[in-house]
Amino acid sequence: MIASLSLILLCQLAGEVFVRAFKLPMPGPVVGLLLLLALLLARDRFKVLARGPLQQDGVENASRGLLAHLSLLFVPAGVGVVQKLDLIAEHGIAIVVVLAISVVVTLLVTVATFLFASRLMARGRSAP
């Protein structure tokens, strides 16, 4: 468990170092994600890597544990709303309406594009 958590933190740390060293505009944890994915894929190919947290579902179980309560992790940032009460009294309704419309439009555009592209691909494959 400790080794698995260390591996996750190590990937994040390496991601942060990489992003800062090369002054990339991308977030460190996302690079960490790619690194962990690469490690998992490399483990299936090279058996020497299958040790410590990379065996017996070690890092997999630790990750599932973290993701099982993903929404909890947003609570502290959300409670920050108490600092913004004066702003919310003034503009709260407009902000909520703007965010609500934007989220619905984004959901619809994304799902429609996904389905359209996947149908286009399926048609391309069936009629070569």
Added chain:
Amino acid sequence: MSENPLSLWVYLSQSPLLWLTVTLLVYAIADAVSLATHRNPLANPVLHSMWIIGAFLLLTGTSYTTYFGGAQFVHFLLGPATVALAVPLYENRKLVAASVLPMLAALVAGSLTAVISVVVLAEVAGLPRPIVLSLAPKSVTAGIAMGISESLHADPSLTAVAVVLTGIMGAIIVTPLMNRMGIADFRARGFAVGVAAHGIGTARAFQVDAVAGAFAGIAMSLNALVTSLLVPLAVTLLVR
């Protein structure tokens, strides 16, 4: 007990222990209620934890800074949880590899829509400039959105609130919306909620379907990447 209860409160209210306990306890109760209602979208555990803890802080006159002293341990885990998304991605790698093109098309369309729609709508609603800038990165996960907000000289703490509100609204609306539209492809449903509503949407997707959860996780991390490039550009073009 010789100690004055007030001095005990003064001591505890300044310690991280109390606020970490409050955060976990309130969330555990909100999550149990959500489970008891068969994951009804309106019983969203983040939404209810937020107002209950917020009300408690206001009633006890506790500052957010003091609260965050305890809650920061939970907040910190947002980074490791992003790294952990590698695991569902790895487990669904065959399905993901087969849907790379639809994913990339949906990612570009969704990221652009998320940023442009919120900036245009906020300008139309006549919101002041600093608020418009703070809302722009609202569809990406909290830590990253706050970083973008800072680089725009906007208000990162307002951005964090906008991020959480967006996530909650996306998580509440996605299931009824997709059911009404008759969309049964859980890859597409998950991907859409990951782009539109980051981690809170992803948490919701995992509750509904494992494949939807994996696609939401991918969408959320790819969107973090694209949005951090897109927002500064969109803001220079749209806001003047």
